Amino acid sequence: MVWQKDFELGVEQIDKTHEEFIGLLSIAQNSSKAELTEVFAKIISHTKAHFKSEQEMMQEISLSSQKEHTDEHDKLLFEMDYFSKHPLMLRSYINERLPEWFKLHIATMDAALAAAVKNKNT
Ligand SMILES: [Fe+2]
Secondary structure, eight states: OOOOGGGOOSOHHHHHHHHHHHHHHHHHHTSOHHHHHHHHHHHHHHHHHHHHHHHHHHHHHTOTTHHHHHHHHHHHHHHHHHHHTOHHHHHHIIIIIHHHHHHHHIIIIIHHHHHHHHHHTO
16 A cells, blocks of 8 residues: 555644555555564554544544544554454455555545644634
8 A cells, every 4th residue: 555645634743644654554565474463563553643643633622523533443443453463364454454444534534633623723
């Protein structure tokens, strides 16, 4: 998976974090079986910090969909934890499910968050 211009949401902090996430994901997609577990552990810790920072932004602007958005984040972290313990399925998770989740999440929940942040700042 590579970074695409249309992933950009116009809030620097969000875009920067998303770009880093895609960078890690692409390293994982190209890594050997031996490296994969370690790269995935990095993805998990990056994602925890990434979600925490978004949740702080939501809090700051009292985003109305804060609960749904945070629930989505929690579900993904739960899923990542599951796949980190089931390495046989990790490759397909990283190649298929995770990029799909991310694209949809950016286009929906993160887009709404970015729009609300921009709105508050103008
Ligand atoms: Fe998000």
